Amino acid sequence: MHEILTLQFGHFANFVGTHFWNSQEAYFTFNESLNAPKPEIIHDTLFRAGITSRGTETYTPRLLLYDLKGGFGSLKKINQLYEAPGENELPESTWNGQIETHAQMPYPKNKYLQYLEIEEELVSTEETENKMKIETEDFKLDETVQFWSDFNRLYYHPKSINTMMQYQFEDEFMPFNIFSYGKNAFLAHEKELDSFDENLRFFTEECDAIQGFQVFTNIIDGFGGFACSFLEQLRDEYPKTAIWSFGITEDRTWASEEQNSYYKQILNIALSTTQLTELSSLFNPINTPTINQHNLNSFYHPNLNLPYHTSSIVSAAIETATLPFRTRHNFTSMFDLITQLNWRGNTKLGSLGLALPLPISNFGEVDVNKLLHTENNNVLQDLSMALNGNEKQNATTILGQSVVVRGLPDQFEPLTGQNPKSASQIIAEIFQRYESLNSGSSSFFSTSVAYPIPNSFPKIFRHLNSNGHVDMSVPNDKMLSVHSVPTLSHLTISTKSYNFLHQLANILQNLNLNLHPEYEGGDKGLTRDEFLETRETLWGLCDAFEDK
Structure with missing residues (x-):
């Protein structure tokens, strides 16, 4: 089955993870005929089938996520799929005296989550008009998203949800901002709940042939220490299984260099980097885009001050780079790709770049030179880490690279007097351009599956038609019609990491x-x-x- 178990540690990592899982849900198609071709994305890689206590069949992410107390927003550990009848009712009491009930007010669901509940009720009906309205309505998520659960579209298994009760989210008096706090918190969490044995084994023992673990974790705060302790125990259990870790920092949370907290953040990142590099098969330190480093273009305008936006970019890069692990055709295992990239054995740090969208017209027009980070005015967003405000240096030597191109139709519209371009022609041009970088080892992967844009995704695209192709005649206020976009990811093992x-x-x-x-x-x-x-x-x- 080539299963992958996902681990998420930290609030911003869960923002990234929520976008990731929403995109996975968007691949699902329902009510298909028996003769329909099998989907290209193998859902069983990341999802598990199960049955609730009521006997209801479920399909939920194979996932463990961790956040601080108060960091889950409106998300409940026990959701509608797993609630037993009458579970929220108070038990009968033989006490005849006065009873007072004290309960904390739940975090309210925003308009988007309320509409999702309506949409769920409409799935089995013929109310197409109302479904379309829900899909196209602007829910003002830029203004209402405070927690990652505010745009979450999925149900999770109760064993997926893990609350670290020792720390409160955004507690000014006892912040979770030290690597050692995370190490100690893992120790206390396991003594109290034993979630590693209870929850991890629940997911792994269901797998037929697990291919690896993918890890999304904060590394600028205490979650770096928590993730390292978790992976230490995981490595003891799975010494040879592939682990691909993404250590994520959010640029807007960096303190200034004059502050004492800046050096704490540096120490957190240093400790996380050395330990996650040792424990992982591949480690990608990622920093969200900054205003100085952001490649502004006509098609892509995120608000870099909103974690809801910046996490969507990181998620799209990870989702695209890891796509070969879960496709029906041209499948590549996590272990095989990592081994090919790290052929020297001692270079386990990767850098990740993303073209979102891959700017291509309905006629197949694309400037392949602008897809290289070595070119000026390139459209490749560099998500690798840089410190002290220094610009990210261009790699002088690429030891290994993996290029994923996705979302090109089999054939484009013909220009006047010309034969239409095919996807295979354009992909060959792109791959040939990346081959010119003289990498020690190269992996090239392409698929017609575009990156899906569910209505939970930020409205950051401009001048794109519904298929995500460049169309300058589309006005700025038509970005709601974008349902998918062609995308390119560029993963490298290179001397860029030296800086x-x-x-x-x-x-x-x-x-x-x-x-x-x-x-x-x-x-x-x-x-x-x-x-x-x-x-x-x-x-x-x-x-x-x-x-x-």
Whole structure:
């Protein structure tokens, strides 16, 4: 079955994960005839079939997600699929005296979530007009999304939802902002709930032939430590299984360099980077786009101050780069792709780029040169990590690369007096251009499956028709009609990582650990020897990625 189990650690990682799962749900088609061709996306890779206590069949993500208390918004651990009849009713009491009930007011559902409930009721009806209205209505999500659950379209299995009760979301007096806090929180969480054995095994033991784990985690705060502790235990159980970790930071949360909290964030990232690199088969440090680094173009205008927007970009990059693991044709396993990229064995840090959309017209017109990060005015969004406000340096040597092109129709409209272009011709041109980068190892993958744009996705596209093709005649206010977009991801193992690692090592070289005593507390506190070892590990990683 080639199953993949997804792990999500942290509030912003769950923003990314919500977009990811909403896109997976958009691939599903219902009420197909028996003679219909099998879908290209193999849903069983990421989803599991099950039966509720009521005997209802379910299909839910194979997922474990973690967030702080108060970080789930309106999402309940026990949702409508798993609620037993009368579960919310108060038990009968023999007490004849006065009874007072004290209950915390639940976080209210926004208009979008309310409409989803209506849409669910309409699935089995013929009310096509009302369904279309729900699909096309603007729910003002830019204004109403505060939590990742505010645009979540799926039901989750109760074992997927894990609350870290020791910390409160956005608690100013006890913030979850230290790597060691995460290490200690994992220890306390497991002592109390044993969720690793209880919940992880619940999902993995159902798998026929698990191909790997994909991890979305914050690394700028305590969740980096929590994820590292989780993966330490996971590696003991699955020493040879592929683990692809995405360590995500949100640019707007960075403190200024003059503040003490900035050096805490750097230390969190350094500790997360060294440990996740060791524990993972491939580690991708990701920073959300910044205003300075954002490639503004006519087709793509996110609000970089909204996590709802920036997480959608990160999610689209991850979803596209990992697409070969769950397709029916040209399937590539997670282990095989990672092994091909990291053919030297000691270069486990990757950089991720994304063209969202891949700018191509109805006639198949695309400038392949603008798809390379080495060209000026390129449309490839670089999501790799840079520190100190430095621009991300162009890679001088690419050791391995994986290019995924998706969403091109079999044949485009013909220009006057010309034969129509085919997708295979254009894809061959794109791949040939990437081959010119002289990578040590290259993997090229293409599919006609476009990146889906559900109505939960931000309205960030301009001058695109409903198929996501460039059409400058489409006015700006018509972005609601975009249902899917062609997309390109470019994953590289390259000397670009040297710059990030070297910056981290330099900062740690001059960092006085005595000024940050909070890292030493608890059973899993950071010792001086571990700090020095982290610094030496960073210098060692620098050597592996140095262009010699």
